[in-house]
Amino acid sequence: ETGVTQSPTHLIKTRGQQVTLRCSSQSGHNTVSWYQQALGQGPQFIFQYYREEENGRGNFPPRFSGLQFPNYSSELNVNALELDDSALYLCASSLAGLHGYTFGSGTRLTVV
Amino acid sequence: QQQVKQSPQSLIVQKGGISIINCAYENTAFDYFPWYQQFPGKGPALLIAIRPDVSEKKEGRFTISFNKSAKQFSLHIMDSQPGDSATYFCAASYTSGTYKYIFGTGTRLKVLA
Numbered sequence: 001e002t003g004v005t006q007s008p009t010h011l012i013k014t015r016g017q018q019v020t021l022r023c024s025s026q027s028g029h030n031t032v033s034w035y036q037q038a039l040g041q042g043p044q045f046i047f048q049y050y051r052e053e054e055n056g057r058g059n060f061p062p063r064f065s066g067l068q069f070p071n072y073s074s075e076l077n078v079n080a081l082e083l084d085d086s087a088l089y090l091c092a093s094s095l096a097g098l099h100g101y102t103f104g105s106g107t108r109l110t111v112v
Numbered sequence: 113q114q115q116v117k118q119s120p121q122s123l124i125v126q127k128g129g130i131s132i133i134n135c136a137y138e139n140t141a142f143d144y145f146p147w148y149q150q151f152p153g154k155g156p157a158l159l160i161a162i163r164p165d166v167s168e169k170k171e172g173r174f175t176i177s178f179n180k181s182a183k184q185f186s187l188h189i190m191d192s193q194p195g196d197s198a199t200y201f202c203a204a205s206y207t208s209g210t211y212k213y214i215f216g217t218g219t220r221l222k223v224l225a
Contacts, residue, residue: 004155033212042118042201042215043156056210090155099144099211103155 002027004093004104012110013081019109021076023091026102030095031055032074034066037088037106049074050096078109086111114139116204118216125223131189133219135202138183142204146213147176147187150199159200160187192223 005024013019025032031050035043045058049068063079072093078085088108092101117136125131135145143164148156162169162176162185169176175188189196199220203213 033210040218042116042203042217043213044215045210045212048210048212056212058212092155094211097211099146099161099205099207100158101156101213103148103157105153105155 004091004102006089006091006104006107008107009105010108010110012112015081015083015111017081018077018079019081021078021089021091021107021109023074023076023093023104025072025074025091025093028095029093029102030072031093032068032072033092033094033101034074034076035090035092035103036060037090039087043090046076081111083111085109114214116202116214116216118202118219120219121217122220123222125192125221127192127194127223127225129192129223131192131196131221131223132186133200133202133221134184134186135204135216136182136184137204137214139204140183141206142214143207144205144211145176145178145185146203146205147174148201148203148215150201150218156201189221192221194223194225197222 033048034046037043047057048055052068067075088106091104146161147159150156173190178185202216
């Protein structure tokens with residue numbers, strides 16, 4: 001059984017650029033959630049994808065968007081990057097209707 | 113009402129001691145309370161979780177105590193070991209909808225050898 005895999009592990013982008021982060025969910029899981037973890041803070045819910053559609057969204061602007069693919073993998077896209085977007089982005093997979101996230105190790109995004 | 117308040121921010125414990133981390137919530141609709149452990153460079157990993165119909169749950173050296181009337185819950189780590197040194201997050205969630213988690217701000221635990 002494979003866990004959650006995220007890529008890349010680290011990324012440096014310039015303010016105003018766009019970024020795409022990728023996540024492969026754990027085998028058997030059909031739901032993917034994305035969280036933003038700022039330095040020294042707890043993870044904050046960005047959105048969740050189920051059946052290739054957004055299934056809920058936290059308090060993040062529309063420039064944060066995502067996709068889920070038929071194999072349940074997912075992408076997080078962030079447009080018009082701002083300095084405050086610098087954070088660890090965590091992908092978590094789960095089975096719809098059940099508690100229990102499996103988190104990936106995250107992508108550390110630095111915006112300069 | 114969506115916040116989960118966690119304390120202390122950091123904690124230093126001697127090997128073999130008891131580590132205690134506290135969390136408080138406002139929204140009584142929350143019905144699932146997990147604790148996550150996070151090592152540097154890794155994602156959070158589920159440690160133990162409790163539902164509000166239970167006042168205590170124990171798994172090995174880890175115990176959650178839950179006080180529904182006070183809207184508080186705590187993690188106790190018995191016989192703390194240097195390998196327990198990590199950041200611990202409490203969270204609260206609903207058993208419906210997205211099942212999204214509201215995380216506390218974390219407690220950085222250091223266990224001295």
